[in-house]
Amino acid sequence: MDDQTRMMTGLTGLGGLAQADVGDPDSVRKQQSLGQPQQDIGDILQQIMAITDESLDEAQARKHALNCHRMKPALFSVLCEIKEKTVLSIRGVQEEDPPDPQIMRLDNMLLAEGVSGPEKGGGSAAAAAAAAAAGGSPTDSSIEHSDYRAKLAQIRQIYHSELEKYEQACSEFTNHVMNLLREQSRTRPISPKEIERMVAIIHRKFSSIQMQLKQSTCEAVMILRSRFLDARRKRRNFNKQATEVLNEYFYSHLSNPYPSEEAKEELAKKCGITVSQVSNWFGNKRIRYKKNIGKFQEEANLYAVKTAVDAANVSAQASQANSPATPNSGSPVSYSLPNTGDAYLSLRSLNGEGLNIAPSLQPQVDTLHRATHLTGGYEELSGSGLYTPHCLDANSWQDTTNPHPVTSPPGPPGSVHSDTSN
DNA sequence: AGGGATGATTATTG
DNA sequence: CAATAATCATCCCT
Numbered sequence: 001m002d003d004q005t006r007m008m009t010g011l012t013g014l015g016g017l018a019q020a021d022v023g024d025p026d027s028v029r030k031q032q033s034l035g036q037p038q039q040d041i042g043d044i045l046q047q048i049m050a051i052t053d054e055s056l057d058e059a060q061a062r063k064h065a066l067n068c069h070r071m072k073p074a075l076f077s078v079l080c081e082i083k084e085k086t087v088l089s090i091r092g093v094q095e096e097d098p099p100d101p102q103i104m105r106l107d108n109m110l111l112a113e114g115v116s117g118p119e120k121g122g123g124s125a126a127a128a129a130a131a132a133a134a135g136g137s138p139t140d141s142s143i144e145h146s147d148y149r150a151k152l153a154q155i156r157q158i159y160h161s162e163l164e165k166y167e168q169a170c171s172e173f174t175n176h177v178m179n180l181l182r183e184q185s186r187t188r189p190i191s192p193k194e195i196e197r198m199v200a201i202i203h204r205k206f207s208s209i210q211m212q213l214k215q216s217t218c219e220a221v222m223i224l225r226s227r228f229l230d231a232r233r234k235r236r237n238f239n240k241q242a243t244e245v246l247n248e249y250f251y252s253h254l255s256n257p258y259p260s261e262e263a264k265e266e267l268a269k270k271c272g273i274t275v276s277q278v279s280n281w282f283g284n285k286r287i288r289y290k291k292n293i294g295k296f297q298e299e300a301n302l303y304a305v306k307t308a309v310d311a312a313n314v315s316a317q318a319s320q321a322n323s324p325a326t327p328n329s330g331s332p333v334s335y336s337l338p339n340t341g342d343a344y345l346s347l348r349s350l351n352g353e354g355l356n357i358a359p360s361l362q363p364q365v366d367t368l369h370r371a372t373h374l375t376g377g378y379e380e381l382s383g384s385g386l387y388t389p390h391c392l393d394a395n396s397w398q399d400t401t402n403p404h405p406v407t408s409p410p411g412p413p414g415s416v417h418s419d420t421s422n
Numbered sequence: 423a424g425g426g427a428t429g430a431t432t433a434t435t436g
Numbered sequence: 437c438a439a440t441a442a443t444c445a446t447c448c449c450t
Binding site for chain 3: 230232233234235236237258279283286287290291397
C-alpha cells in the first residue's frame with residue numbers, strides 16, 4: 001500500500017502524459033470524477049492494462065506510442081524501484097522443489113524395461129530378465145520374445161516421439177515467453193531472475209505432462225508384460241511322453257509321491273521340462289488325486305499294469321544279475337534312485353507296518369500292489385464312496401484332518417493298510 | 423461355444 | 437523352504 005501511494009505521488013509530475021495520444025472518450029468522464037494528477041496516472045496504467053484487450057495492431061500502436069512517450073523513462077524508473085522491493089519479498093516464496101520421487105520411480109522403471117534406455121540392448125536385456133524372473137526357461141520362448149520385443153519397441157517409439165514432441169513444444173513455448181518478456185522488458189522492468197523463474201514454471205508444467213506420458217507408458221508396459229510374460233498365458237501342455245513318465249512315477253510311488261530333488265531332476269531331464277515344472281506337476285497331481293480319487297482310478301490302474309510288467313521284468317533281471325540294488329539296468333522305464341533321498345521317504349511311509357523292504361524296490365512294491373488291487377476286485381467305483389487303498393495312500397501323505405469329505409466314508413480311516421499289508 | 427483338463431501362480435501353513 | 441489349497445489362464449475335446 002505504501003508503495004502504491006508513493007508511486008502515485010511520485011508520478012504527479014507526469015501530468016499531461018495521457019492527453020497526447022489518447023483520444024479515449026472515457027478519459028473525459030474520469031477526468032471529472034477524479035483529481036487531475038491521479039487521473040492521468042491511472043489512465044496511463046489503464047492503457048497499459050487494456051493493451052491485452054485490444055487487437056494486435058491497436059496494441060502495437062499503443063505500445064509504440066507509450067514507449068516513445070517523453071515521460072516513459074520516469075515511469076520506468078519508478079516501476080523499477082517498486083519492483084526491487086516486491087521481487088525481494090517474492091524471492092523467498094519460490095523455492096526449488098526436490099526431484100519428484102514419483103517421476104524418479106517412473107524413470108527407473110522405464111529404464112529397467114528398456115523403454116527409455118539405450119536403443120537395442122536395453123530392450124532385449126529387459127525382456128530376457130523379465131522372462132527369467134517369470135520362471136520360464138529362457139530357451140523356449142524366442143517366438144514370444146520377438147513378439148514381446150516388437151510391441152515393446154512400438155511402445156518405445158511412441159514414447160520417444162511423444163517425449164520429443166513435448167520437449168519441442170516446451171522449448172518453443174519457452175522461447176516464445178522469453179521473447180515476450182524481453183519485449184516487455186522495454187516497457188516494464190523484468191529481471192533475468194524473473195525470466196528464469198518463468199522458464200522454470202513452464203518446465204514444471206511440461207514435466208508434469210511428461211510424467212503423465214511416463215505413467216501411461218509404464219502402464220502399457222505392465223499390461224504388455226502381463227500379457228506376454230505371465231507363464232500362465234502361454235501355457236503349453238506337456239507332451240504325451242512327458243506326462244506318461246510323470247504319471248508312471250506318480251503311480252508307482254503312490255504311497256509316497258514326493259520325488260526327491262535328484263528324482264525330480266532326472267524326471268525333468270527325461271521329460272524335457274524344468275525341475276520346477278516337475279514340482280508343479282507333482283503338486284497339482286497330488287492335490288487333484290487326493291481331491292477326487294475316483295476320477296483317477298482308471299488312470300491309476302492303467303499305469304499300474306504298465307509298470308507292473310516293467311517291475312516284474314526288472315525284478316527278474318535284477319535277480320538274474322544277482323544284484324538287487326540295481327534293478328533298472330535294462331528297463332525301458334527306469335526309476336533309478338541312486339541315493340537315499342527317496343529311500344528315506346519310502347521307509348518312513350512304511351514305518352508303521354514294520355515292513356522291511358529294500359528302498360530301491362519300493363516302486364515295484366507299490367506297483368505290484370496296484371496291480372493286485374486291480375485284479376482283486378477293483379470295481380468301477382468312481383465316486384461311489386467305497387473304501388479304497390488309494391484313499392489311505394492319500395491320507396497317509398500328510399495328516400490332513402479332512403482330506404476328501406465327499407468320497408470318504410465315515411469308517412475309521414486308519415483301519416486298512418492295504419498298500420503294504422499283502 | 424462351453425466345460426473339463428492342465429500347467430502356473432498365489433496365499434497360507436508348519 | 438516346501439507342501440497344500442485355491443485360483444487363474446489357457447488348452448483342447450465335444
